[in-house]
Amino acid sequence: MKITLKVWRQKNRTTKGEFKTYQHEHVSPDMSFLEMMDVLNTELIKKGEEPIHFDHDCREGICGMCSMYINGHPHGPLQTTTCQLHMRTFKDGETITVEPWRAQAFPVIKDLVVDRSAFDRIQQAGGYVSVNTGGVPDANEIPISKNIADEAFDSAACIGCGACVAACKNSSAMLFVSAKVSQFALLPQGHAERKERAEKMVAQMDAEGFGNCSNTKACEAECPKAISVSNIARLNREYFSAMVSSYKVTVGGGE
Amino acid sequence: MKFESKTPEGPLAEKWTKHKFNLKLVNPANKRKYEVIVVGTGLAGASAAASLAELGYNVKAFCFQDSPRRAHSIAAQGGINAAKNYQNDGDSVYRLFYDTIKGGDYRSREANVYRLAEVSVNIIDQCVAQGVPFAREYGGLLANRSFGGAQVSRTFYARGQTGQQLLLGAYSALNRQIANGKVKMYTRTEMLDVVVTDGKARGIITRDLVTGKIEAHSAHAVLLCTGGYGNVFYLSTNAKGSNVTAAWRAHKKGALFANPCFTQIHPTCIPVSGDHQSKLTLMSESLRNDGRVWVPKTAHKGLKAKEAASIPESDRDYFLERKYPSFGNLVPRDVASRNGKMMCDEGRGVGATGLAVFLDFADAIKRVGRDVISAKYGNLFDMYKQITGDDPYEMPMMIFPAVHYTMGGLWVDYNLMTSVPGLYALGEANYSDHGANRLGASALMQGLADGYFVIPYTIGDYLAHLGWNDKVGTDHPAFKEAIDGVNAKISKLLSIKGKKTVDELHRELGLTLWEHCGMSRNEEGLKAAKKKIQELRADFWQNVNVLGGSNELNMELEKAGRVADFMELGELMVDDALNRKESCGCHFREESQTPEGEALRIDSDYAFSSAWEYKGENQPEELHKEELHFENVKLTQRSYK
Numbered sequence: 001m002k003i004t005l006k007v008w009r010q011k012n013r014t015t016k017g018e019f020k021t022y023q024h025e026h027v028s029p030d031m032s033f034l035e036m037m038d039v040l041n042t043e044l045i046k047k048g049e050e051p052i053h054f055d056h057d058c059r060e061g062i063c064g065m066c067s068m069y070i071n072g073h074p075h076g077p078l079q080t081t082t083c084q085l086h087m088r089t090f091k092d093g094e095t096i097t098v099e100p101w102r103a104q105a106f107p108v109i110k111d112l113v114v115d116r117s118a119f120d121r122i123q124q125a126g127g128y129v130s131v132n133t134g135g136v137p138d139a140n141e142i143p144i145s146k147n148i149a150d151e152a153f154d155s156a157a158c159i160g161c162g163a164c165v166a167a168c169k170n171s172s173a174m175l176f177v178s179a180k181v182s183q184f185a186l187l188p189q190g191h192a193e194r195k196e197r198a199e200k201m202v203a204q205m206d207a208e209g210f211g212n213c214s215n216t217k218a219c220e221a222e223c224p225k226a227i228s229v230s231n232i233a234r235l236n237r238e239y240f241s242a243m244v245s246s247y248k249v250t251v252g253g254g255e
Numbered sequence: 256m257k258f259e260s261k262t263p264e265g266p267l268a269e270k271w272t273k274h275k276f277n278l279k280l281v282n283p284a285n286k287r288k289y290e291v292i293v294v295g296t297g298l299a300g301a302s303a304a305a306s307l308a309e310l311g312y313n314v315k316a317f318c319f320q321d322s323p324r325r326a327h328s329i330a331a332q333g334g335i336n337a338a339k340n341y342q343n344d345g346d347s348v349y350r351l352f353y354d355t356i357k358g359g360d361y362r363s364r365e366a367n368v369y370r371l372a373e374v375s376v377n378i379i380d381q382c383v384a385q386g387v388p389f390a391r392e393y394g395g396l397l398a399n400r401s402f403g404g405a406q407v408s409r410t411f412y413a414r415g416q417t418g419q420q421l422l423l424g425a426y427s428a429l430n431r432q433i434a435n436g437k438v439k440m441y442t443r444t445e446m447l448d449v450v451v452t453d454g455k456a457r458g459i460i461t462r463d464l465v466t467g468k469i470e471a472h473s474a475h476a477v478l479l480c481t482g483g484y485g486n487v488f489y490l491s492t493n494a495k496g497s498n499v500t501a502a503w504r505a506h507k508k509g510a511l512f513a514n515p516c517f518t519q520i521h522p523t524c525i526p527v528s529g530d531h532q533s534k535l536t537l538m539s540e541s542l543r544n545d546g547r548v549w550v551p552k553t554a555h556k557g558l559k560a561k562e563a564a565s566i567p568e569s570d571r572d573y574f575l576e577r578k579y580p581s582f583g584n585l586v587p588r589d590v591a592s593r594n595g596k597m598m599c600d601e602g603r604g605v606g607a608t609g610l611a612v613f614l615d616f617a618d619a620i621k622r623v624g625r626d627v628i629s630a631k632y633g634n635l636f637d638m639y640k641q642i643t644g645d646d647p648y649e650m651p652m653m654i655f656p657a658v659h660y661t662m663g664g665l666w667v668d669y670n671l672m673t674s675v676p677g678l679y680a681l682g683e684a685n686y687s688d689h690g691a692n693r694l695g696a697s698a699l700m701q702g703l704a705d706g707y708f709v710i711p712y713t714i715g716d717y718l719a720h721l722g723w724n725d726k727v728g729t730d731h732p733a734f735k736e737a738i739d740g741v742n743a744k745i746s747k748l749l750s751i752k753g754k755k756t757v758d759e760l761h762r763e764l765g766l767t768l769w770e771h772c773g774m775s776r777n778e779e780g781l782k783a784a785k786k787k788i789q790e791l792r793a794d795f796w797q798n799v800n801v802l803g804g805s806n807e808l809n810m811e812l813e814k815a816g817r818v819a820d821f822m823e824l825g826e827l828m829v830d831d832a833l834n835r836k837e838s839c840g841c842h843f844r845e846e847s848q849t850p851e852g853e854a855l856r857i858d859s860d861y862a863f864s865s866a867w868e869y870k871g872e873n874q875p876e877e878l879h880k881e882e883l884h885f886e887n888v889k890l891t892q893r894s895y896k
Contacts, residue, residue, distance in 0.1 A: 011807075012807060012808075028528075028529055028531060029644075030528040030529060030531075030643075030644075031528075031529070031531050032533070032642075034533065035531045035532070035533050036531075038531065038533055038758070039531050042756050042758065042759075045756050045800060045802060045811070046756070048802065049802075050802050050803050051802070051810070051811060053808060053810055055321060056495060057320060057325055057327070057494040057495055057496045058325075058327060058329065058330045058494040058495075059494070059495060059533060059534045059536075060330055060492075060534075060536050060537075061638075062329050062330050062416065062419055063320075063325045063326075063327070063329050063330065063494060064324070064325060065320060065321065065325050080641065084638075084641055084642070086641070086642065086644070088644055109465055109808055110807070110808045113808065115321070116321055116322065117321070117322070117442065119322065120322050120323075120324075120430070120440075120442070123324075123426070123427065123430045124430040124431075124433050124434040125434065127427055127430060128385070128427035128428060128430055128431040129384065129385050129386045129427070130431060131381075131384045131385060131428075132306075132309040133302075133305070133306040133309060133381060133428070133707045133708070133711065134377070134381070134707075134708075136380050136381055136383075136384035137380065137384065138380055139339070139379045139380045139382075139383040139389075139397055140341060140396050140397055142383060142384075143394065143395030143396055144391055144395050145391075145393075145395050146391045146392065146393050146395065149388050149389070149390070149391040149395075150388075150391075152386075152388045153388040153413060153414065153420075156388050156413075156420060156423065157416065157419075159419075160322065160324055183386065183388065184386055187386050187388070189383070189384060189385070189386045190386055
């Protein structure tokens with residue numbers, strides 16, 4: 001296959017970026033999208049040009065590191081991660097546009113690499129159950145009905161890639177935040193702190209500069225792990241219920 | 256060099272309890288006077304950092320990824336073993352210990368393995384309390400499955416994403432301590448050296464991968480939780496970033512490296528599709544419960560999966576069922592891998608490259624129906640189809656072995672301390688618990704055991720004896736010297752401007768090791784590999800081309816530094832394989848076989864862990880042996896006939 005690539009190149013956070021066009025003559029339909037980029041990078045290095053920087057690690061769709069915005073979709077045309085997208089999805093001769101995630105809260109570091117540390121800070125605000133190591137009850141002393149456990153798992157399957165933010169016209173992180181809030185709201189282990197958690201995580205989300213949810217459901221449509229927008233409904237319920245019984249929040253938002 | 260295992264005296268089942276009592280404690284009010292560095296934030300690192308911070312120590316944690324949640328523990332599929340005996344099927348701490356030591360082909364320390372089995376039960380409790388959504392039965396209690404041929408159901412799992420859920424649990428505990436101010440987290444930061452003064456680990460040198468800034472960090476103790484080195488083979492199931500650099504540079508600062516040639520090769524991975532291949536994807540071992548492995552009886556070059564149906568039953572060789580009638584397709588990983596490779600070596604491999612065998616579900620679908628197979632393996636079948644374009648419901652899968660896990664690693668004593676005082680290694684980065692072969696669902700168990708339940712006890716003893724005043728600041732000349740060394744190496748890599756890319760050289764190294772130090776090894780091949788690796792290393796330092804600068808995000812530079820270390824490690828792996836003239840576990844020396852062609856262990860000569868000492872640039876390393884004493888288990892030859 002032959003393809004034309006229009007790729008966003010940006011030297012660093014402060015330098016203005018631009019699209020560059022590359023003709024890629026050596027594409028096999030069996031390549032993953034990232035392998036196609038590897039081959040292009042090898043050719044660039046041979047020509048003395050700096051390779052295109054992009055984030056990637058596990059290359060099996062679970063670490064959440066890869067993050068390319070391909071032809072107007074996070075992770076490209078299929079509902080999968082970029083590393084699990086294969087070139088057979090594209091047509092011979094096609095022009096493919098590749099950009100980084102675009103969101104104020106995800107500043108570009110270089111080329112297609114963005115800074116997603118805002119996600120970590122949201123998790124640090126309350127995405128945990130406050131238990132220390134040791135001194136916990138036997139695992140089977142906390143029975144959880146299978147339906148609830150399965151639903152909590154569905155929420156917990158989020159890989160934190162940020163496709164939901166990239167897909168959203170408001171750059172909202174609601175799907176990401178709601179997945180964690182839902183997991184712990186569903187499980188008995190998370191009940192003691194559910195109000196505080198919802199308030200703090202939402203406050204941090206706002207402080208990071210993510211936008212609001214306007215129910216277009218683009219996040220759900222693009223999520224590689226099929227996280228449902230019903231999580232957002234649950235987050236809203238958790239948040240309102242926390243607000244009316246008011247837990248005092250001091251982190252960047254809330255009261 | 257003096258090194259001792261520090262294995263406690265006394266009956267096996269009492270060693271850990273007694274040892275914990277004998278360890279010196281740090282007064283709660285004094286814990287905040289100590290600083291601990293944790294490198295790597297996978298299961299071992301995140302659990303250790305969180306647990307130590309909860310105790311009151313000040314922790315600095317480092318990872319090269321953009322978030323601690325990306326560590327490769329996240330990709331583990333199958334599950335985690337624990338001797339809970341919830342199923343009432345005869346499991347016990349002793350049985351898990353016995354299975355693990357036997358599975359490791361008697362090349363691990365009894366006391367360590369027993370402790371692992373002992374704390375396994377606490378891990379499940381801890382993870383559930385954190386909100387890890389393990390699979391459950393309708394009654395609300397935890398579900399278990401049998402895994403990797405175990406005769407009891409002791410594996411806890413969260414669909415096919417157990418590693419992800421356990422890591423996110425440890426990550427949440429770590430986040431809580433970051434928020435609490437007890438852990439300072441450094442992401443996109445790579446450790447490039449350990450600083451040692453007066454024979455003790457005093458800190459590390461790091462590079463900020465975004466700005467390129469080289470920094471010194473001092474502490475009372477350093478924990479390396481940096482994973483395995485399977486990527487030395489270039490192609491493996493490891494994440495692309497997984498590397499040996501932290502462990503290797505510690506090795507060069509005096510930490511012994513144990514059993515480097517012990518690498519696990521997993522039989523069921525998706526085969527290589529071309530030269531562009533960047534990594535290999537594992538298909539869960541559970542597929543062998545229903546899939547039948549076969550190749551044609553005669554060579555059919557380039558046979559495609561969709562043409563498999565054209566081979567009549569009488570012309571198929573179900574080689575595992577034929578050779579191992581009692582275990583059939585469920586033989587252990589090493590046996591399945593080696594036999595698959597043998598078929599390909601005989602020219603009977605299938606697919607475009609001839610480096611694949613069929614894993615066929617046609618009989619299973621006929622027997623139980625497509626729906627049952629879909630319920631069991633649906634996500635794996637989908638993943639396979641996504642990657643290869645072939646539909647396993649309609650035609651057999653093609654599989655081939657791939658490097659998956661490294662049992663070897665930094666030598667550690669019973670306290671998980673390396674041969675450098677104050678320097679610890681946890682999880683896959685150490686060599687301690689799996690001997691010559693790791694059982695399925697035991698990697699997650701070991702990473703979390705080390706981090707949650709071993710290091711919080713053992714580190715206290717070292718720190719209490721050390722005292723909080725015994726700390727070296729980053730203004731010490733040793734830090735300056737280490738920084739100079741790191742800078743010199745980076746400048747050198749950037750100055751060569753040769754004709755080969757890092758990946759090209761890495762691929763060559765990988766092929767050499769795969770060919771001669773992979774599934775089966777012999778003296779002649781290993782000697783050829785040693786020579787080839789030395790040539791490659793020389794080629795690397797003359798011909799590598801690393802573009803860009805040092806004061807920016809430069810992923811080629813990162814890779815180059817890691818591959819430079821793999822080039823050195825590769826030779827040590829070969830030396831270790833040459834030295835061990837027996838077959839054991841993953842290590843199949845062709846010279847040491849039974850008359851039936853199975854692995855032959857030689858306990859009289861090789862019941863030891865090799866521990867290699869670095870002796871300087873281009874000097875042969877010195878071999879030390881830790882003799883293994885088996886007081887509780889009887890050594891037997893594995894047989895799956």
